[in-house]
Amino acid sequence: MGLIVQKFGGTSVGSAERIQNAAKRVADEIEKGNQVAVVVSAMGKSTDALVSLAQSISSMPNKREMDMLLATGEQVTISLMAMALQEMGIKAVSLTGWQAGIRTEAVPGNARITNIQNEKMMNYLDEDKVVIVAGFQGLDEHDEITTLGRGGSDTTAVALAAALKADRCDIYTDVPGVFTSDPRYVNDARKLHSISYDEMLELANLGAGVLHPRAVEFAKNYGVPLEVRSSMENIEGTIIEEEASMEQNLIVRGVAFEEDIIRVTLTGLSNELHHLSQIFMTLAAEHVNVDIIIQSRTESQQASVSFSIKKDVLQDTIRILEENRVLLGFEDVEYETGLAKVSIVGSGMVSNPGVAARMFKALADNEIQIKMVSTSEIKVSTVISQERMIDAANILHNEFGLSGIEAPVEAK
Amino acid sequence: MGLIVQKFGGTSVGSAERIQNAAKRVADEIEKGNQVAVVVSAMGKSTDALVSLAQSISSMPNKREMDMLLATGEQVTISLMAMALQEMGIKAVSLTGWQAGIRTEAVPGNARITNIQNEKMMNYLDEDKVVIVAGFQGLDEHDEITTLGRGGSDTTAVALAAALKADRCDIYTDVPGVFTSDPRYVNDARKLHSISYDEMLELANLGAGVLHPRAVEFAKNYGVPLEVRSSMENIEGTIIEEEASMEQNLIVRGVAFEEDIIRVTLTGLSNELHHLSQIFMTLAAEHVNVDIIIQSRTESQQASVSFSIKKDVLQDTIRILEENRVLLGFEDVEYETGLAKVSIVGSGMVSNPGVAARMFKALADNEIQIKMVSTSEIKVSTVISQERMIDAANILHNEFGLSGIEAPVEAK
Numbered sequence: 001m002g003l004i005v006q007k008f009g010g011t012s013v014g015s016a017e018r019i020q021n022a023a024k025r026v027a028d029e030i031e032k033g034n035q036v037a038v039v040v041s042a043m044g045k046s047t048d049a050l051v052s053l054a055q056s057i058s059s060m061p062n063k064r065e066m067d068m069l070l071a072t073g074e075q076v077t078i079s080l081m082a083m084a085l086q087e088m089g090i091k092a093v094s095l096t097g098w099q100a101g102i103r104t105e106a107v108p109g110n111a112r113i114t115n116i117q118n119e120k121m122m123n124y125l126d127e128d129k130v131v132i133v134a135g136f137q138g139l140d141e142h143d144e145i146t147t148l149g150r151g152g153s154d155t156t157a158v159a160l161a162a163a164l165k166a167d168r169c170d171i172y173t174d175v176p177g178v179f180t181s182d183p184r185y186v187n188d189a190r191k192l193h194s195i196s197y198d199e200m201l202e203l204a205n206l207g208a209g210v211l212h213p214r215a216v217e218f219a220k221n222y223g224v225p226l227e228v229r230s231s232m233e234n235i236e237g238t239i240i241e242e243e244a245s246m247e248q249n250l251i252v253r254g255v256a257f258e259e260d261i262i263r264v265t266l267t268g269l270s271n272e273l274h275h276l277s278q279i280f281m282t283l284a285a286e287h288v289n290v291d292i293i294i295q296s297r298t299e300s301q302q303a304s305v306s307f308s309i310k311k312d313v314l315q316d317t318i319r320i321l322e323e324n325r326v327l328l329g330f331e332d333v334e335y336e337t338g339l340a341k342v343s344i345v346g347s348g349m350v351s352n353p354g355v356a357a358r359m360f361k362a363l364a365d366n367e368i369q370i371k372m373v374s375t376s377e378i379k380v381s382t383v384i385s386q387e388r389m390i391d392a393a394n395i396l397h398n399e400f401g402l403s404g405i406e407a408p409v410e411a412k
Numbered sequence: 413m414g415l416i417v418q419k420f421g422g423t424s425v426g427s428a429e430r431i432q433n434a435a436k437r438v439a440d441e442i443e444k445g446n447q448v449a450v451v452v453s454a455m456g457k458s459t460d461a462l463v464s465l466a467q468s469i470s471s472m473p474n475k476r477e478m479d480m481l482l483a484t485g486e487q488v489t490i491s492l493m494a495m496a497l498q499e500m501g502i503k504a505v506s507l508t509g510w511q512a513g514i515r516t517e518a519v520p521g522n523a524r525i526t527n528i529q530n531e532k533m534m535n536y537l538d539e540d541k542v543v544i545v546a547g548f549q550g551l552d553e554h555d556e557i558t559t560l561g562r563g564g565s566d567t568t569a570v571a572l573a574a575a576l577k578a579d580r581c582d583i584y585t586d587v588p589g590v591f592t593s594d595p596r597y598v599n600d601a602r603k604l605h606s607i608s609y610d611e612m613l614e615l616a617n618l619g620a621g622v623l624h625p626r627a628v629e630f631a632k633n634y635g636v637p638l639e640v641r642s643s644m645e646n647i648e649g650t651i652i653e654e655e656a657s658m659e660q661n662l663i664v665r666g667v668a669f670e671e672d673i674i675r676v677t678l679t680g681l682s683n684e685l686h687h688l689s690q691i692f693m694t695l696a697a698e699h700v701n702v703d704i705i706i707q708s709r710t711e712s713q714q715a716s717v718s719f720s721i722k723k724d725v726l727q728d729t730i731r732i733l734e735e736n737r738v739l740l741g742f743e744d745v746e747y748e749t750g751l752a753k754v755s756i757v758g759s760g761m762v763s764n765p766g767v768a769a770r771m772f773k774a775l776a777d778n779e780i781q782i783k784m785v786s787t788s789e790i791k792v793s794t795v796i797s798q799e800r801m802i803d804a805a806n807i808l809h810n811e812f813g814l815s816g817i818e819a820p821v822e823a824k
Contacts, residue, residue, distance in 0.1 A: 016468040050488070056428040058495045065498070068506050069491035072484035076462070079481035083470045086477070094480050099555065143511065 002167035003125070004029050007039040007135065007157035011174040012231035013077050014044030016084075022231055023084040025172060026130055030090055035125045037164055039135045039157040040081055042073025060315075063108035067137075067147045071097070074134035074153070081132045092130040095120070097137035097145070102156065104138035104146045110287050111146035112214070113138060113155065116163035125164075133160060154215035162222035169224050171211060172231035177238035178203070178210055180402040181255040185390045188403030192253065194239040199253050200226075202345040202379040206256035216240065251348040251355060252400035257393045259386050260311040261291075261339040263372065266321070268331025269303040275329040276305060279321075282328065286320050288313050291341075292374040292383060308341070308372060308383055339371065340389035343381040344396055356380045362399040368392050414579035415537070416441050419451040419547065419569035423586040424643035425489050426456030434643055435496040437584060438542055442502055447537045449576055451547045451569040452493055454485025475520035479549075479559045483509070486546035486565070493544045504542040507532070509549035509557070514568065516550035516558045522699050523558035524626070525550060525567065528575035537576075545572060566627030574634035581636050583623060584643035589650035590615070590622055592814040593667040597802045600815030604665065606651040611665050612638075614757040614791040618668035628652065663760040663767060664812035669805045671798050672723040673703075673751040675784065678733070680743025681715040687741040688717060691733075694740065698732050700725050703753075704786040704795060720753070720784060720795055751783065752801035755793040756808055768792045774811040780804050 006029070008022045022040075029036045050069050054061040061069075078094035085092035101117030124131045135153025140146050148155055154171060161169035175183075176191060178200065183189040195203075197220035204213035210228055219226050219240065229237035269275060276295065283290055292308045309317055314335065321333050349355045356373075359380050363370060368391065372383035384392055397403060418441070420434045434452075441448045453459075462481050466473040473481075490506035497504035513529030536543045547565025552558050560567055566583060573581035587595075588603060590612065595601040607615075609632035616625035622640055631638050631652065641649035681687060688707065695702055704720045721729055726747065733745050761767045768785075771792055775782060780803065784795035796804055809815060 016465060020469065053428060053488075053492065054495060057432065057492055058499045061495045062498050065491040065494045065506055068494075068508075069488060072487045075484045075487075076465075076481060079477040080465065080469055082477045082480075083466060083473045086474050087470045094477055096480075096557070145508070 001033045001035065003035045003037070003164055005037045005039065005157050005161040005164065005166045005169040006172060007153060007170065008041065008081075008172045008231055009153065009174070010041040010044050010047070012172050013040050013081065016080065018231075019043075019077070019080050020084045022172065023081065023088060023090075025231060025234075026085060027088055027090060028234070030130065035128075036130045037121060037125065037160055037166070038081060038130060038132045039153055039160060040074060040077040040132065041135050041153040042070075043077055046073045046076070064144060067108050067145050070147050071134070071137045071145045074136055078132045078134045085130055085132075090130060091128055092132055093124050094132045094134075096134050097156070098139035100131075100133045100160075102133075102138035102159070104140050104148065106140035106142060106144065107146065107287060108144075109147055110149040111138060111140065113148065113159045116159055118163045121160075121164060148214075152212065152214070154212035155218055158215045158218040158222070158224050158226070161224045162218065166224070169219065169226050170237075171215075171226060171228045173210060173228060174231065175210060176230040176233070176235060177228050178240070178254075180253065181393055181397050182209075182257070185257075186255065186393050186397045188397060190402070192238050193236075194241065195253060196347055197240060197242060198378055199345055199347055200240045202343070202376065203254050203256050206258060206341065206343040206345065206379070206381065211240075251352045252344045252346040252402065253348075254345050255342070255393050255397045255400070255402065256345060257340060257342045257389050259340045259389060261308050261341050261383055261386075262311055262314055263306055263308050263336045263339055263383065264317060265304055265306040265334045265336075266328075266330040266332070267302070267304040267334065269305060270329040279305065279328050279330075280307075282324050283317065283320060286316065288317050288320065292372045292381065294372055306372065308339070311337070338386050339383050340386040341381055341383050342389060342392040342396065343379050344400060345379040347378045349379070350377045358399065359396060362395050363392060366391065366395055368395075413445045413447065415447045415449070415576055417449045417451065417569050417573040417576065417578045417581040418584060419565060419581070420453065420584045420643055421565065421586065422453040422456050422459070424584050425452050425493065428492065430643075431455075431489070431492050432496045434584065435493060435500060435502075437643060437646075438497060439500055439502060440646070442542065447540075448542045449533060449537065449572055449578070450493060450542060450544045451565055451572060452486060452489040452544065453547050453565040454482075455489055458485045458488070476556060479520050479557050482559050483546070483549045483557045486548055490544045490546045497542055497544075502542055503540055504544055505536050506544045506546075508546050509568070510551035512543075512545040512572075514545075514550035514571070516552050516560065518552035518554060518556065519558065519699060520556075521559055522561040523550060523552065525560065525571045528571055530575045533572075533576060560626075564624065564626070566624035567630055570627045570630040570634070570636050570638070573636045574630065578636070581631065581638050582649075583627075583638060583640045585622060585640060586643065587622060587640075588642040588645070588647060589640050590652070590666070592665065593805055593809050594621075594669070597669075598667065598805050598809045600809060602814070604650050605648075606653065607665060608655060608759055609652060610790055611757055611759055612652045614755070614788065615666050615668050618670060618753065618755040618757065618791070618793065623652075663764045664756045664758040664808075664814065665760075666757050667754070667805050667808045667812075667814065668757060669752060669754045669801050671752045671801060673720050673753050673795055673798075674723055674726055675718055675720050675748045675751055675795065676729060677716055677718040677746045677748075678740075678742040678744070679714070679716045679746065681717060682741040691717065691740050691742075692719075694736050695729065695732060698728065700729050700732065704784045704793065706784055718784065720751070723749070750798050751795050752798040753793055753795050754801060754804040754808065755791050756812060757791040759790045761791070762789045770811065771808060774807055775804060778803065778807055780807075
């Protein structure tokens, strides 16, 4: 007998019927004699509906109040999931984030889990009940409801698996596993049997969308084995673990891409080193995530710095920069929209020099201009025009031999 | 400077625009220099939508899980109301029932408030913040989310007014006050300037629908002055207080009516007195509200008892009776649907004998058959065929001179 954490995303619980379908996946594990803790997201597009309701009242709604609002989405799902299980004769109990003992930082809209007090959950599990926990939410030290930011339900699931010392954490989603690239746009994309935490981390960070990066990081740190599976059909998914045992011969394991990237450029930087750190410390203090950073300095002493951000933080970023213009010592702020990021990922890269060069050449041969570059030991990211994003992904998928190893799998 | 509690019902917060409109009523009190605590219901028909979602999963959903589900409705409204006030430059903070310190009995779906820990609210009020509290919900001693049952937001508002020692509790609704009868069905119905707690209690219990009876009882017990007002227009409403100072010359103050009444009859009762108490104790233990009770005994030792219930507890009532058939000592259970209750209320009745007789004659003259009767010092209720309910209300409204004292007011 083991303890399994199962997580069902928004699409997997998008209707009463889908919740009943997800409940069958829970029943499968119960039949095998396992204890099960379930983490769910808000139903389908319900979070988006709440966001647009808030925006009809305020163009910049208070973040604490947004957390209060959005936390209702998962609370709806946990109760319906409990009812669906009870209807199947399975004992179940729903818990909000705070009832489950999930404590977080006091950062509205983007809190990190600091601690999980697991006693209540363990007691219910000992009573042979399925525990159903609202993902994406917790309680800070002032007893305020917080949310973990988009994709936070994955993190809740992995953190719960760690806190409950679960044997496995299964992430149920609307695709059958992790692919070499997004099969909606790259025809030859195929499902991977397994992938390492580090590779998955890069893919998750790069917008592959299957799994939230924080969740992968958490799983790596606590050694929680993950499996990404389809909630629609009962087939093998992709296992994420320390050492991916198969397909090691491939230098590149996947091609990821992400649209709506914005490049912000600060010009006329006074040439003091501390201004550069000040800029990114100020943005970090306000919880703006900056991705690629490029600094350039000309002989005329007019330094500039560019960095990429996601579209949803543009408004905050510009406001913070303007408010701190004097402190940060720059003359002008400009930004360019209509950009996308395309990346290749693979742990084999570290022992195979020239992978980045091969990537740049493949893009250049197809007249795709590279605007920014960022590399790590296991990935190379490029920022290019959004119009060429899909082209670039297909070109790179083909260039690095990711197609045709097995029959392509169609995603739903 | 005073402290006012304002309560806005579901219709008054049924859309983003209506929430903004309600926020203006809050702003009015802030401008007068008052402190304000606001209690809100779920938006419009959102509770009904959640109920039907649950019913699509389970025909008899678990009550604890229903509370978990339904409590989200008010949580949505509090956050949106806070945003609307903040957008107007008014400091505001939203609180769920448990955050506001509202503790209840452990009775899912129908809990009573046992205690309100007001420190958190008082602290926020002292910081000149408008406190916005989710109505209809609280937390029991096991830290489970409970709901107070339909109409419970009124009770939350009055309980809050008592706990905060508020100067007044204003109940904002979609009608401009308390009427002599329902103006949708009784053409001559007019708005009352004031009414006593006891009269309002009878009217509320009788299905007048403007104000929940528990809330009126609470207000009477703690001496909280209430005013029922329109959230749509800024006009005088109806004041509810200990001694209604005006219109005392009227014997009957209002005519109330309620449809979907069911008469349950138990026949072949073994003639022991304790069986009769056992029946109603058993129903009460399962939180079934019984209204009118009529016992009849024939010479043949075959006693029977009839009582009226509301439609929504029929299923529970029949199940409880069948499960306890032996204990309760009856032979058969029958029930009659298609009934309605029509009542007259007025504190002048106690000193004016013959009011009931005059009511029965008016109904008889119009060939309306009375199936059950119940009287108190300030009301007479009759159960009749639902088909004649509106007729009966109009006949009685006219009989007791409630029409034409001032110009009739059109309800929205």
